[in-house]
Amino acid sequence: MLRYAQATQTRALPHIQALSVERDGAFLGLDTATRRNLELTETLRGQPAPTLCSLLDTCITSMGARFLRHALHHPLRNPAIPTARLAAIETLLDDGGRTLRVVRQALRGFADIERIAGRIALFSARPRDLSSLRDSLHRLAELREPLHDAPAQLLVELATPSAVLDLLTRSILPEPSALIRDGGVIANGFDADLDELRALNDNCGSFLVDLEARERERSGIANLKVEYNRVHGFYIEITNANAAKVPEDYRRRQTLKNAERYITPELKAFEDKALSAQDRALAREKMLYEGVLTALQADLPQLQRIARAVAHTDLLACFADIALARNYCRPLFSEEPGLLIEGGRHPVVEGELTGGESFIANDTKLGDGRRLLLITGPNMGGKSTYMRQTALIALMAHIGSFVPATRVVLGPLDQIFTRIGASDDLASGRSTFMVEMTESAAILHHATERSLVLMDEVGRGTSTFDGMALAFAICRHLVEKNRALTLFATHYFELTLLANEYADLANVHLDAVEHGERIVFLHAVEEGPANQSYGIQVAALAGIPGSVLKAARRQLREFEQRASVNPLQPDLFASPLPNYPEPLEAEPHPAMLKLAAIDPNELTPKQALDALYELKALSK
Numbered sequence: 001m002l003r004y005a006q007a008t009q010t011r012a013l014p015h016i017q018a019l020s021v022e023r024d025g026a027f028l029g030l031d032t033a034t035r036r037n038l039e040l041t042e043t044l045r046g047q048p049a050p051t052l053c054s055l056l057d058t059c060i061t062s063m064g065a066r067f068l069r070h071a072l073h074h075p076l077r078n079p080a081i082p083t084a085r086l087a088a089i090e091t092l093l094d095d096g097g098r099t100l101r102v103v104r105q106a107l108r109g110f111a112d113i114e115r116i117a118g119r120i121a122l123f124s125a126r127p128r129d130l131s132s133l134r135d136s137l138h139r140l141a142e143l144r145e146p147l148h149d150a151p152a153q154l155l156v157e158l159a160t161p162s163a164v165l166d167l168l169t170r171s172i173l174p175e176p177s178a179l180i181r182d183g184g185v186i187a188n189g190f191d192a193d194l195d196e197l198r199a200l201n202d203n204c205g206s207f208l209v210d211l212e213a214r215e216r217e218r219s220g221i222a223n224l225k226v227e228y229n230r231v232h233g234f235y236i237e238i239t240n241a242n243a244a245k246v247p248e249d250y251r252r253r254q255t256l257k258n259a260e261r262y263i264t265p266e267l268k269a270f271e272d273k274a275l276s277a278q279d280r281a282l283a284r285e286k287m288l289y290e291g292v293l294t295a296l297q298a299d300l301p302q303l304q305r306i307a308r309a310v311a312h313t314d315l316l317a318c319f320a321d322i323a324l325a326r327n328y329c330r331p332l333f334s335e336e337p338g339l340l341i342e343g344g345r346h347p348v349v350e351g352e353l354t355g356g357e358s359f360i361a362n363d364t365k366l367g368d369g370r371r372l373l374l375i376t377g378p379n380m381g382g383k384s385t386y387m388r389q390t391a392l393i394a395l396m397a398h399i400g401s402f403v404p405a406t407r408v409v410l411g412p413l414d415q416i417f418t419r420i421g422a423s424d425d426l427a428s429g430r431s432t433f434m435v436e437m438t439e440s441a442a443i444l445h446h447a448t449e450r451s452l453v454l455m456d457e458v459g460r461g462t463s464t465f466d467g468m469a470l471a472f473a474i475c476r477h478l479v480e481k482n483r484a485l486t487l488f489a490t491h492y493f494e495l496t497l498l499a500n501e502y503a504d505l506a507n508v509h510l511d512a513v514e515h516g517e518r519i520v521f522l523h524a525v526e527e528g529p530a531n532q533s534y535g536i537q538v539a540a541l542a543g544i545p546g547s548v549l550k551a552a553r554r555q556l557r558e559f560e561q562r563a564s565v566n567p568l569q570p571d572l573f574a575s576p577l578p579n580y581p582e583p584l585e586a587e588p589h590p591a592m593l594k595l596a597a598i599d600p601n602e603l604t605p606k607q608a609l610d611a612l613y614e615l616k617a618l619s620k
Helices: 002-009 032-037 052-056 062-073 080-093 098-107 113-121 127-138 140-147 152-157 162-171 192-202 204-219 240-245 265-326 347-352 383-398 432-446 464-482 493-500 535-542 546-565 590-597 605-619
Strands: 225-229 233-239 251-255 259-263 338-344 362-367 372-376 407-410 415-419 451-456 485-489 505-515 518-527
Touching (some): 032 415, 052 265, 080 098, 098 140, 098 265, 140 152, 162 265, 192 265, 204 233, 240 259, 265 347, 338 383, 372 493, 383 407, 383 485, 432 464, 464 493, 518 535
Parallel strands (some): 372 485, 415 451
Antiparallel strands (some): 338 407
């Protein structure tokens, strides 16, 4: 990889000082499915927002934003560094956020030092990169001042590099040109030879004014002009009306419609000197600029350390800003196994609420004696939100961020697994159910007692009894073998009976209430199993036609009646028993059928009147 980089850049890579090894054991395990399902930096639809990253990213600098994205995908397993970050965030918030505001204001002047250092190493840095670097180094003292309680190492890395700052201040103009080829980059006083060439070029204007005055007096031509353009250089322009007064030493350079342009030996000598001075000044400036880049090579390690320190400071300030704005709390780490969340909220869902809506906070308690929560309840009731918020709170704590809850205590965690959602992988030849089983297999093989596992609707991709059998078996395996901290959401209410077999398994549910034809989701997690899924009511909310909903309700009643007659019947769609009573349902009145079929928006006044008479007749 290094040889490839050297070949493509056609030079050495002095800014690559060492290689660091990242070991899996240092980070909280997140497989590809978990990263996708938790929507850390990309939604399930592939959009950059709303995600956890888009919510948390209030970073001022590009370096801080990159550090945040890296941290989200590399939560630290050892709580030492997250604990240090949490302490630093608390320090920023101790005085009501005053220190935080000062730090974030100081960060606003910082350029991307990390990227600029890389460009300096490759000699591709532009003049404004160097001026931005100089201005950023000037602001280090302003950033250091409010961080007197920060870790000592952070303050050391934020120390101003006086030699680098002095070089950039002396060598680069306050506002240099965008490109070195245009000149106007190297500061006056940095190089005597360049100053001399520039003086010659700058004095050009006064020389031309003096020459024009002398030639007007000598020739007697009042409107004689001495000018310059890039194509023809310097020239003396005289109108045709004054052609007879042209001195003998003038030599024609260009003929125009109403005038002639001339050159004199004196003007030609000055032109040669002035134009060569300009070219030599540009060449000298380019050489000096490359010399500045060469001199900065030795300071690249120090610039990289400063970049990391600024990015770290920006990340901490970002976390503190979010915690203050959204009322997050500091999580605690414990040696005792388990997970306790009081008043937990889903950070992204809460952030998307508008119009005065409030998020319904819920508690989560897992640990010894309560290893698996079997979650039942209606579709749209909030089961997936509840599961994801638990994982996101744990992940945020392990990157050193405050979390959306009133109290959080985390025992040791090694991995987070998720089996959420339904999607196929047609390019690899995998059906939706195959994807579901592949992700479930990975969890069953790798989850440990210290893993956090989210399982949502396992078994729904196949037939009812196959799916239910798999859900039973997987749930038993998680409780008996893996012993992981598990949230297991299902619509198979039969699984709730497992609470009678396992003391470590507890039933919880999210409830809803019906008001006539409407359903209201309460989003509150309660102990015990749910009694129904409200699937038909949710279908109504989605806009399923009324006739389809009516047929579904009729079919549901038929299934329930069959189950009450023969609970062990192996096939819900088998023919009824010989003496099976037909479902009792009154036939709707013809007038009601006719009324249901009328669309008022499609009727003319005459048709509406006819329909009214017809309904009147049917009602009798």
